[in-house]
Amino acid sequence: MIDPLASAAVTALLERRGGDLLLIVDDSLRIMRAGPEAAVLAERSGESLAGMSLIAVFGSAPLDALARAAITTRSILIGEAELGHLGERQFAVDAVPLAQGGLLLSLHDITALRRMERVRRDFVANLGHELRTPLTSIKLLAETLAAGSVDAETTHDFVTQIEREADHLAQLVDELLDLSMIESGQTGLAVEPLDPEEGVAACVERIRPVAERRDVSVRRLPRPDTHARAMADPARLGQALLNLAHNAVKYSHHGGEVRIGWEAQDDVVRFSVADDGIGVPDSHKARIFERFYKVDRSRAREKDAEQLGGSAGIGLAIVRHIAEAHGGSVGFVSEEGLGSTFWIDVPRAPDPDRAS
Numbered sequence: 001m002i003d004p005l006a007s008a009a010v011t012a013l014l015e016r017r018g019g020d021l022l023l024i025v026d027d028s029l030r031i032m033r034a035g036p037e038a039a040v041l042a043e044r045s046g047e048s049l050a051g052m053s054l055i056a057v058f059g060s061a062p063l064d065a066l067a068r069a070a071i072t073t074r075s076i077l078i079g080e081a082e083l084g085h086l087g088e089r090q091f092a093v094d095a096v097p098l099a100q101g102g103l104l105l106s107l108h109d110i111t112a113l114r115r116m117e118r119v120r121r122d123f124v125a126n127l128g129h130e131l132r133t134p135l136t137s138i139k140l141l142a143e144t145l146a147a148g149s150v151d152a153e154t155t156h157d158f159v160t161q162i163e164r165e166a167d168h169l170a171q172l173v174d175e176l177l178d179l180s181m182i183e184s185g186q187t188g189l190a191v192e193p194l195d196p197e198e199g200v201a202a203c204v205e206r207i208r209p210v211a212e213r214r215d216v217s218v219r220r221l222p223r224p225d226t227h228a229r230a231m232a233d234p235a236r237l238g239q240a241l242l243n244l245a246h247n248a249v250k251y252s253h254h255g256g257e258v259r260i261g262w263e264a265q266d267d268v269v270r271f272s273v274a275d276d277g278i279g280v281p282d283s284h285k286a287r288i289f290e291r292f293y294k295v296d297r298s299r300a301r302e303k304d305a306e307q308l309g310g311s312a313g314i315g316l317a318i319v320r321h322i323a324e325a326h327g328g329s330v331g332f333v334s335e336e337g338l339g340s341t342f343w344i345d346v347p348r349a350p351d352p353d354r355a356s
């Protein structure tokens with residue numbers, strides 16, 4: 001009789017890389033067959049898995065319990081288990097009893113799906129929080145005004161505050177709409193060969209008045225000796241650079257200096273914005289390009305944050321998406337207490353320097 005487990009089809013499926021991870025265990029939950037992906041997940045060699053118990057290999061009580069229940073009830077069961085080093089990967093598990101005894105376990109990696117669900121939950125929670133703070137202020141101020149017991153000066157003051165909070169809300173909504181348009185690729189970039197010097201000059205001109213109010217000077221770095229052009233949408237790139245410049249000013253100390261410039265590299269033009277401000281603590285570096293991520297609002301003085309249009313943690317997410325929409329990238333180096341340099345890389349256009 002032909003052993004069905006030895007069939008070419010089963011072997012091909014088991015040995016397949018990148019797909020669902022398949023395992024065959026016997027009635028006492030000892031591994032009979034396992035593919036290379038199972039070995040990678042278990043951090044062992046493929047041969048060493050045969051004969052080992054499921055629990056010894058993966059150390060997952062939920063996986064073990066599911067398999068045991070499927071053996072006992074002789075029915076197909078589905079569940080979830082966290083596996084891998086420190087259980088950092090999540091799997092949807094199908095346990096299918098085999099006619100001749102034993103069990104086929106099929107593990108489908110749902111780590112990315114779960115992460116996306118978490119991001120969406122966080123997004124909604126953050127958005128709710130960002131909207132509620134100004135709305136609460138507006139409601140309180142309006143209620144006090146409606147009660148009619150405040151003098152003319154206070155009334156004026158309250159109305160100004162309501163206006164400011166409404167501006168924050170409007171700005172937040174604009175940023176969100178911008179972000180979702182850029183993320184969904186609907187913006188249709190109008191990319192053209194752009195003199196990087198023009199991009200830098202425009203940014204310097206727009207940020208200077210804001211910086212001066214905060215006693216921060218803005219310096220344009222010397223023009224590099226090249227005719228390199230960036231393949232960029234001037235408006236979108238300008239928006240990204242301005243976001244970086246706003247941050248550089250916002251997180252600078254009084255009397256600080258912001259330096260804006262560019263350089264040509266092999267395949268990209270790098271625009272950079274440097275400051276000597278408060279810097280980003282190491283523990284936050286991995287996350288600051290996420291939507292709504294803020295290091296600590298109290299670090300930027302509230303007054304400055306207001307002057308600069310609030311701080312919702314969306315600016316850098318927009319910068320990243322703009323860079324990526326150009327086929328470029330973003331990056332930064334920063335040292336807490338010393339300052340930061342953020343940059344945007346966009347593709348470099350063919351230029352005379354390179355032809356020669």
Ligand code: ADP
Nearest residue numbers: 247248251279288294295311312313314315316
């Ligand atoms: P925000 O509106 O809070 O500035 P961003 O997305 O622009 O949002 O930035 C996210 C976080 O990254 C900020 O809250 C701030 O903590 C940090 N950050 C951004 N730029 C700088 C900078 N130049 N210096 C120090 N920290 C910065």
